[in-house]
Amino acid sequence: MSLEQGEHLLALKVMRLTRPTLIGPQVISCENRDLPQQTFRRRMVEHESTTVAGAETLAAGQFMLLPQSFGSIYLGETFASYICVHNCTTYSVEGVTVKADLQSNTTRINLPMNEKQTSTTLSPEQTLDDVIRYEVKEIGTHILVCEVNYTTPAGFPQSFRKFFKFQVLKPLDVKTKFYNAEMDEIYLEAQIQNITTGPFCLEKVELDSSEHYTVTPLNTLSNGESVFSSKNMLQPNNSCQFLYCIKPKAEIAKDIKALRQANNVGKLDIVWRSNLGEKGRLQTSQLQRLPFEYKDVRLEVIDAQNIVKIGEPFTFVCRVTNTAERMMDLLAKLEAPLEFGCDYTGAAEFGIGKLAPGEQREFPLTVCPARLGLIKISPLLLTNVLQQEQYIIEKVVDVFVVDTDYHEDEAFQVNKFVRYDNTASSLTEERTLQLQVV
């Protein structure tokens, strides 16, 4: 025997529980000399419970209002819903159970309700109810399937189901850009865009490094404050960019083969919160760094200043390693075009000497910066005179050139000293990432 839904002895009600909203009063105010005198204010303070004492004319409320619509749900957020079965008859109904499943395009998951799963008897007007929670792990259509089973007074088993459909949307867009710097350092720029319809706050954006690398986040000022002035708050469609410095751990930094193989640098772990703390969390897949550029020779810059003054000679120390299987006799040549507006002067050409396979040698180079801002010392040509092979090191070192009146101890003023130009695109690669629930 099967009953039409409306004829069932029990009613099933479902309500999505997004966070409550804080609501304030409808503010009207006047001055004491105005006709209403203090009646407006008194009325609000004494009779309207949404008014906040001491801040009567501000609408920033403290009164919690239950959600009045389904709202949107995003990947990585927790779907919470209240499920209530009500006995609408005037007699007891036995053997009542409720089962809630969440079906997505690929999976169907049972969401446990009321720890005691055994069936219950509902007396008139009594309810069987609970909150179900589930962190959504998939984008797209989901259906909450609720099934109620019970026994009629005549002893027949009965059941009915209700379906509630909703869409899970993508909350963030994450783009990454890698940049191989000198001394085996890798820099990662991660751009996170809010593609939801409301503002949210990025509570945590961390790069969890893989076993071969260590990570230093570069997103705080020396006093520990965030570099972002607006508290990591992101309005819809706005983006926020995070920077990380990634270094290979000592044991693989020495071992060129291991270094070449260790391409996974880590995952980005992102936690955000929106209305009244509604939380979401997502992780990227493993990020792959760019391959290191060297083939037969490896150039490291082992000692260089970050900031130099214009016009003052600047010396840095390079280390060259023969990573090939053959003997080399290297000649180094640093080119510096002698033209107006060039970044630096200091062309040099000299012999480094013979290097057996695996052998390394250090040598200094000196240039004189001629332009303010970030300058790139490049290229360095290394020629193996034994076989007439030439290696072009496109990027030797970057240095930041400041004016002669710059003092190291003064607060670093970004607007005063930093000039932006396009980063060498050949060394960076921009990628949009897939996101997954942790």
Added chain:
Amino acid sequence: MDSKNSAQSNPSLSQYFADDPPSFFDELANSSTHKDSVDNATGLAPVAPPRTNQKPQPAPSNLTANTFSGAFKAPEYIENALDGEDDLKVSEYVRNFWEPATCEHGGMRPPLLTTPGIQTPNDLPDLIAEAVLKHLGETELSQRNILGIDNVTQDERGLRTLISAGCYRSAVNLTGRLLTIYGQGYGRAGQPAKHSPHSLQLWFTRLALLAKLGEFELLQAEAEPFDQLNRPDVYYEFYPEMYNGKTGSIACFSFRLLLAELPIYLNNPHLGLDRLSELYVICNEIRKYFAGREPKEAEQFWWRREMRVLHSIVNCALIMKKFNLIDDIIRGMILEKNDLSKEERRALYSAWGRIYLQIGDIFGAEQKFAEARRMREINSTADLRDLVDKGLITVAENDFRGAYAIFQKALHLESGNTMILNNMGVCLLYEGKLKEAIKLFEHAINLNPQKSLNESLLVNLSTLYELESNNSKHKKLNLLRLINKYKPDLNMDLKICLKLESVN
């Protein structure tokens, strides 16, 4: 039931659904499911008892109108002398200081004048009475006994009596009567009018009340002739003989503020923000003008007005979700203005924290709340403000049980506080305690019907009634009985408040 097996073997959803957009609990069972909502869709019938009637209906609620012996009681309204208020000492010269807009056409055309008039031939109806009549009948309506327009003196004092009793519609109707005496009643819009401080105060009061009541259409129509109070006939200069050479604005500052805020109510917050910014700039200029000039209190007085406008800008920015703007304004108010008292600073920090919570910045909110606590008396124990702040943080951290306990502590400090009881009820629901939540909301109403029968608590309780059962209409009509007895007016449509029209 037949789809059970196929759903498990084949997870494709297309068999159930077309690509329709999701709606609030898009219910998808076959069409027969809609029948279960038919019970209550008949609207007018007072609660069809469900199913069989063999047994007496179990009492569905501890909240029936019969348990309430009380009824609406107008608070004793005493006109107090208002002395001791600093701003009353400020002279009219300072108060009305405002430069009339210069005439753009060099006198070629007669200047535009302000010619207001009431835009409705009838008094505002008592919407609660109408709903009671519709849903509960005349007998029930006879229980309605609230202060009416004819129970008060037909003057300013009567107006204040109505306002302080919360009888806003009657107050609006009284302004209508008084403005008709001034020749600015129904049908007079566009006719020449003479303005006095008193007539403009009546208009201000009327329009402010319309805003409060959410009667935005009428508000817009009646506010329109005033524009931004920039026409020459609302300045004393326009009537040199009558006012003996006085200068400045006849209309009060609160009126200007209300008109600047008006576009916000009419869904154009951008324009509202522009107008408020303009108002702020003028206040700022006037304050600077008075700096170092006599009378001494003038600068402070205008600074207060500046602050008031900033509050309105924050409120507008909240609607627009311009949180960066809010951040800048509140920071400016707290850090740059040393004239704020400790209590004012504390209230601002706390409001700032609550705004951070709205965007999910728990750390930021905690910092602001900590600043607020620092403004409290040293060594004093946590007060209501602290506990509410802490409770809201705990809600944001998804610990509703913890939040409930904190709100409960706050309740010990102020038993019967509607806001606290409401917040506790909300926490109970998120913990899976629907019945207890309903009991708590009903308890709040029992304790203080006049205060607790407020729009937001009613929305919460009606939401829970709907979640609880198919019999919610019955319980919602009980609420209507109580509103009938206790509430002169609601600022929200009853349909929204009690969801009376919903099909459950």
